[in-house]
Amino acid sequence: MKACSRVSADVLLRSLAILLVTFHHAVGSVALATAWFGGGTTVLMMLSGMNFAKFGMQQADSKHTSGRLLRFAGKLALASIAVVLLMTVPMLHSHTFAVVQNFVVFAFVHLHLWYAQVLALMCIGLAILFALPRGGHAFFKSPLIGSLALLVIALAIRAVCPLIWDTSAIFHRLPHLFLWNFILGWALFFLIDKEATPRPAAWRYGAVLLVLVASGMIGWGVQTSDFWCLLAAGVFWLACDGVRLPVLPARFVNITAQAALVIYLVHWVFLLQLARLFGLAPVPIEQFRLTILTVVAVLVMWVVPMLMSIACWVAMASTSRAYSTLKSRGIGAPQWAVKAKT
């Protein structure tokens, strides 16, 4: 039996990012100070952008990309709506269906699903842009230049918009303020791709670092943990293709990476139930530092919801795979037909 397994860099980053997100929320549910642990979602969004460029924009054109963006948005929106509905059936609200819950009442159901909703809205906006005859055509003439141009525009929006419209009450969790984060993934992907950027490796690596640092500074500012997380993730992605891990940790990383979206959407459900069960209330930072009980509470609030979310994903994945298997075997047809076949 193999002692080690290889885990690719983006799978490891995805896993670490979702672990950080859940830890951040666990700390937030117990202690007031969460500023040190933010950054998981910014890494996830950058990875999302990279993967979208890899699967949806290489060897594609504007029409296909527009369609892919809409399908991607649809999946995110449906998953997000399903989770919100699950929690809010008694108090249905039109905001839920419009996927704009984060615009209206941040803590409407105490489910902080802003990432999925913001990403879905961004994709819809970008799909419209690619559907414009000139927009999409111009972009695909040179995806690298197109991505960099879009990144500059998105960063300008990020820098200027908060000065015009104060969205701090809703924690700035709006699509136009996170657009740069998603587009950053595109730009990094095309910069490092030899075909899109036919330059020496040193040039491409230098350009990636430059764009990463500049975007992080404008998007987050160097005083935030998000900036350093983004930078660390970007450098790690640049430096290695993958790592070898002992079998069990590798399996855990693979599972959490596969389950990232489900963990993100579902862990709040368990987190809130736990908080209600134990009557936990945020504690001041001084107490958080000193109290072992608080540390234990954070760990419980981190690990239990995460494991429950993973269990949900495993259940969903295994039922779906089993259904496909049986369908392909013709099971579900009347018994006499199956007998006749055999």
Add this chain to the structure above:
Amino acid sequence: MHSNGPFWDRLAEFGDSAALLDARGSVVTYAALAGAARKFADALGPRRRLVFLETCNRTEALAAYLGCLLGRHAVYLYSEADRHKALSLAERYQPNVIVDFAAGGPQLNWRHLDTVDLHHELCLLMSTSGSTGSAKLVKLSRQNIQSNADSIVEYLQLSGSERAITLLRPHYSYGLSVINSHLSCGASLLLTERSVTDRAFWESFRARGCTSFAGVPYTYETLARMDFAFSDFPGFRYATQAGGRLAPDLVRRFARSAAECGGRFYVMYGQTEAAPRMAYLPPKLAADHPGCIGIAIPYGTILLLDEDGREVRETDRPGQIAYRGPNVMMGYAENRAGLATDETPHVLLTGDIACRNGAGLLYIVGRAARFVKLFGARINLDDVEADLRQAQLDCACAGNDEAIVVALSNSPAADCDAAAERLSKKYGLPRFAVHVAAFDEIPKLANGKPDYQTILASRPAGRVGPKVNHGPGTLSAFFGIVLSRPYYREVLSEAGAILGVKRHDWAGVGEIYRKLTGRTQITANDTFTTLGGDSLGYVQMSIALEEYLGRLPAGWEHMTVLELEESKVHESLF
């Protein structure tokens, strides 16, 4: 491609050897043919043109065809009978020039003087038999044509001493391949527009020293009725048959007849998409294996692929014929813009289902499109037809994944009921899934083949059985699956595999794609991206592929199912 370039650039090398002859005795040498081709190329000008060329078996038409190749123009060939269709295609493709021979010599009707964006390798456009009336054209490159001509020269053992009579028309890929292969090796062609039932055809064959001819099944069926024997023609060396299945007893008969006079009879298989030849049956095996299409032509490879895109290696197990070789087309064009691109498929999926026998020879068992899946069972509609014909019923059978629809010719209602009952029992299908209708005559298309669409449409709409009997994919099938015991065993097994408690034994890349995308149909040419894969599903997919392949190849997301399977094979070899 031939090391000295394509044959149309080398015509003059054969100098004064005869290239084309006609029944009246006139001879066109290679030097003269090269000159005429050059003259035609010059008439089209130095810019690459899109040419629609009306062809026939006449010197002027063949010189024009060769001139188009020589001038690196892209030419679409059609016959006089297809003129109406060609004009309709011209509306869509807007050729620079349409050439016909209505007035004797070539008439160049200039249409559009703009520059057409033509792929640099593109030189020939052909309709397929399956796309009659459609705007879809097969794109063939210089390499496609030359490499196929080279292969044919090799396996037919052609030399400059051969002389074929042009029974088939040049707009038909089989007919064109006879011309290309003979001109490629300095052999000659006797041009005629006569048919095999015409005495003058055979008189010319004998008088002009012909050595071979090429025919379709209908040709040989006609010859069989005429008590034809190859021995009546002293110069005869070989005959070829392609363009459909010839009954095995006729193959045996002509193979023996050819062998008796020291000649060879070749059964061949191909498609326009392969320019066109893909397989041939070595003549010495024809009498013993008359139902076979044989082996791949030189420089080509034939694989049989199962539904998951995995290679079938066992004997007598069916799989779809997939062909790989330098003669595989550049893809299809459906409009003018499509002429600029090269979409050569990694393998050419023919749609024909075949098996390999114990001698390693391929034999066709049906068309992929002639298989339907009803209640989990795969049924070959050709087998259904054969069953009914055994019961002396004249029939044609169509079908889809809801029902089998049989058209019986001139039969009473009792025969229809009996036939339906017979099929229902034999294939284990509910009675409502077999519809048998009586027709005065079996509906046929213009080409004489059964009109399966009309037959299928004869089934009354909405005629379905009770809900419980719906096939997989419906609501009842959904509950049929999720309420079954095997489903829960499978769920536990999958969960165990995901968590690493048990090993995941993937059967192949096709299974992984089917299971993780939820699609029922995965083809060998599908890729993760063409299946609509995105960042939400890629981690699952990449991990499953790594489990199965042992390592994840770079760029896996753009690799086809077949390429991924092959990467596993290569990995295990090296």
